[in-house]
Amino acid sequence: MRVLIVEDERDLADALRRALEEEGYAVDTAQDGAEGLHKARSWEYDAVVLDLMLPKLDGRAVLTRLREAKSTPVLVLTARDAIQDKVALLDLGADDYLTKPFALGELLARVRSLIRRGCSDPRPMLRIGQVAVDTVARVVRLGDQIVPFSAKEYALVEFLVVHRGELVTRTMIYEHLYDESDDSLSNVLDVYVSRIRKRLGNDFVRTRRGEGYIVDA
Amino acid sequence: MPRSLRRSVIGWYALLACVAFAGFGVLLNLRVRSALFGRAEASIEGHARAIAATVEFDLLSGWEVGLGEGYLQGIASEGWYEVLDPKGRMLLRGGTLPGALSSEATGLLREADVREFVLGGPGQIRVRVGRSVAREVREARELFLLTLGSGVALLLLLLLGGWWITTRTLQPIRTMSATAGRISASDLASRVDAEAVPQELRDLALTLNDTFDRLERAFQGQVRFTGDVSHELRTPLAVIRTQVEQALRRERSGPEYRQALHACLRSVDRMTRLVEQMLAFARLERSGAPPAANGVALDEIARDSVEEVLETAATAGVTVHVRAAPACVLGDALRLRAVTSNLLSNAVRYNRPGGRVDVLVEREGTQVVLSVADDGIGIGPEALPHIFERFYQVDAARTSAGGGAGLGLALVQRIVLDHGGTVVAESRPGEGSVFTVRLPALPNAAPDPGANHGSPDRPPASAGPAGPPRA
Numbered sequence: 001m002r003v004l005i006v007e008d009e010r011d012l013a014d015a016l017r018r019a020l021e022e023e024g025y026a027v028d029t030a031q032d033g034a035e036g037l038h039k040a041r042s043w044e045y046d047a048v049v050l051d052l053m054l055p056k057l058d059g060r061a062v063l064t065r066l067r068e069a070k071s072t073p074v075l076v077l078t079a080r081d082a083i084q085d086k087v088a089l090l091d092l093g094a095d096d097y098l099t100k101p102f103a104l105g106e107l108l109a110r111v112r113s114l115i116r117r118g119c120s121d122p123r124p125m126l127r128i129g130q131v132a133v134d135t136v137a138r139v140v141r142l143g144d145q146i147v148p149f150s151a152k153e154y155a156l157v158e159f160l161v162v163h164r165g166e167l168v169t170r171t172m173i174y175e176h177l178y179d180e181s182d183d184s185l186s187n188v189l190d191v192y193v194s195r196i197r198k199r200l201g202n203d204f205v206r207t208r209r210g211e212g213y214i215v216d217a
Numbered sequence: 218m219p220r221s222l223r224r225s226v227i228g229w230y231a232l233l234a235c236v237a238f239a240g241f242g243v244l245l246n247l248r249v250r251s252a253l254f255g256r257a258e259a260s261i262e263g264h265a266r267a268i269a270a271t272v273e274f275d276l277l278s279g280w281e282v283g284l285g286e287g288y289l290q291g292i293a294s295e296g297w298y299e300v301l302d303p304k305g306r307m308l309l310r311g312g313t314l315p316g317a318l319s320s321e322a323t324g325l326l327r328e329a330d331v332r333e334f335v336l337g338g339p340g341q342i343r344v345r346v347g348r349s350v351a352r353e354v355r356e357a358r359e360l361f362l363l364t365l366g367s368g369v370a371l372l373l374l375l376l377l378g379g380w381w382i383t384t385r386t387l388q389p390i391r392t393m394s395a396t397a398g399r400i401s402a403s404d405l406a407s408r409v410d411a412e413a414v415p416q417e418l419r420d421l422a423l424t425l426n427d428t429f430d431r432l433e434r435a436f437q438g439q440v441r442f443t444g445d446v447s448h449e450l451r452t453p454l455a456v457i458r459t460q461v462e463q464a465l466r467r468e469r470s471g472p473e474y475r476q477a478l479h480a481c482l483r484s485v486d487r488m489t490r491l492v493e494q495m496l497a498f499a500r501l502e503r504s505g506a507p508p509a510a511n512g513v514a515l516d517e518i519a520r521d522s523v524e525e526v527l528e529t530a531a532t533a534g535v536t537v538h539v540r541a542a543p544a545c546v547l548g549d550a551l552r553l554r555a556v557t558s559n560l561l562s563n564a565v566r567y568n569r570p571g572g573r574v575d576v577l578v579e580r581e582g583t584q585v586v587l588s589v590a591d592d593g594i595g596i597g598p599e600a601l602p603h604i605f606e607r608f609y610q611v612d613a614a615r616t617s618a619g620g621g622a623g624l625g626l627a628l629v630q631r632i633v634l635d636h637g638g639t640v641v642a643e644s645r646p647g648e649g650s651v652f653t654v655r656l657p658a659l660p661n662a663a664p665d666p667g668a669n670h671g672s673p674d675r676p677p678a679s680a681g682p683a684g685p686p687r688a
Binding site: 009011012014015016018019022053077079080081082099100101102103104105107 | 449452456462466467480484
């Protein structure tokens with residue numbers, strides 16, 4: 001899952017990026033509103049974390065103009081806690097908001113929740129046969145056993161399971177699982193897929209040659 | 218009981234009306250009495266003189282004393298008459314005499330309801346004509362009672378009318394007071410309708426509205442300020458919390474901890490600056506106009522501030538140059554020091570490595586000019602008009618370069634304006650900025666030695682590392 005952080009406070013953006021990356025998200029950052037809007041419109045993000053006080057283009061303007069084109073879930077970070085500010089934000093098209101200062105755990109939970117809501121299946125625990133994907137604890141179980149995966153591998157499993165029954169193209173995977181600074185080549189993806197098969201069984205992921213991958217529902 | 222406007226209006230108004238009416242009544246009664254009694258007295262005097270003249274003529278000419286019977290009867294029907302010859306013998310008499318005449322009485326004799334006119338003394342012909350004035354007395358009393366009655370009726374009418382009039386007159390004041398009460402209670406947006414109040418109260422209504430305007434502006438300013446402060450404090454708090462939580466999520470390497478701690482330190486610095494500037498602002502707000510107005514040597518203050526900033530400047534690779542001619546202004550040294558410090562630390566902070574800051578103090582006619590020029594990152598034309606606003610941040614570069622809290626320049630402007638001066642910023646992005654402060658110069662005055670808060674025996678050397686000699 002790929003997340004965009006639009007935050008001009010570099011120390012805050014850095015900490016958020018690292019936290020989200022450790023959770024297995026691909027994370028892009030933008031330092032101002034104009035850059036943020038451009039990125040949010042150019043890529044298929046699964047969630048956007050948007051600060052309100054931004055140089056060049058105010059967070060509200062980013063939200064308004066993003067909503068003209070896309071329905072990407074947006075979590076707004078605001079330093080104002082008046083009710084009317086929050087109402088105005090939700091009316092502008094924000095999906096959720098957090099008032100600074102916030103607990104990191106809460107932010108991560110809200111990002112997870114936003115991403116789940118954007119999926120066809122919003123349950124936190126997804127099961128396919130013996131395989132269970134816990135999107136809260138971010139672990140995959142086979143029967144009772146936790147299957148060890150790296151954060152990137154887990155993200156791929158989760159992405160495939162969320163889109164089970166659909167053809168997941170390589171482009172989709174790149175768009176959602178890799179951030180813009182990641183220049184891993186496509187054979188890395190093959191390596192991830194083969195490792196997933198080794199742990200969860202060969203039939204778990206089917207390859208459609210030249211098109212992509214499918215996890216059967 | 219508090220002084221009642223209504224009671225004093227009605228009281229004074231009734232008192233004045235009573236005095237006026239009493240005066241009128243007294244004059245009326247006196248005039249009517251004098252007319253009533255005057256007519257009666259004139260009539261008996263006339264009769265007395267006519268009788269005396271006729272009788273004297275008859276006696277002198279030796280004729281029998283005689284007056285027309287009808288004439289004397291006319292007198293007797295209203296009163297009486299009596300004529301005595303010089304020996305005291307009665308010549309004529311008619312009507313009902315009230316009693317014997319005392320020998321010395323002469324002229325007009327007044328008793329309660331009797332008037333008598335007597336002519337002639339002892340050894341002369343004596344004539345007395347008199348009549349009762351009971352009718353006049355009655356009429357005068359009736360008039361007096363009528364006056365008194367209408368006076369009392371008028372007083373009652375005045376009290377009632379006064380009550381009604383004051384109620385009507387005070388109604389707009391009551392309305393205004395109700396509006397004012399509502400305003401102070403909750404919503405600051407209500408106003409007295411100045412068009413609806415009488416002419417005389419319009420000024421009061423406008424003054425009230427003006428006060429409410431100022432109150433509302435001050436309140437909104439306070440709300441905005443609190444909002445801005447909370448915003449400015451929340452962001453560094455969010456940085457600290459997120460950095461710390463992120464660092465604590467698992468075991469980290471030394472450099473990772475150090476990175477998080479540095480980020481926290483930057484936020485703490487920022488909050489510290491914000492709190493300091495807020496306190497400075499609050500002090501200004503509380504004290505209003507500068508309390509200490511002494512002769513202040515602006516050149517020395519500028520040099521002090523330069524010395525303070527030299528270390529930071531050296532770390533940032535920025536050189537500071539001073540050219541300060543002796544220049545005195547009237548004001549508060551501590552606050553003017555805040556002006557120079559803020560401008561200087563900005564000039565250093567938003568500079569580039571190898572850049573320079575030029576501080577200039579000089580007299581220009583009746584003004585003292587302080588300018589602080591840097592060749593740093595500059596300020597964009599879209600930001601320039603806003604830089605003196607509280608909490609205005611030029612852009613991300615400024616913030617992340619460890620920028621100020623956004624109160625410094627607002628503070629500078631406030632202090633300069635309080636001192637009757639002006640502050641202007643000019644800038645070209647990428648080339649640098651010049652802040653120019655102009656203050657009214659103090660003519661030829663030596664600075665108050667206690668007013669500078671600086672060391673009095675500072676060496677007269679240039680304060681900049683590569684600065685030109687002091688001008």
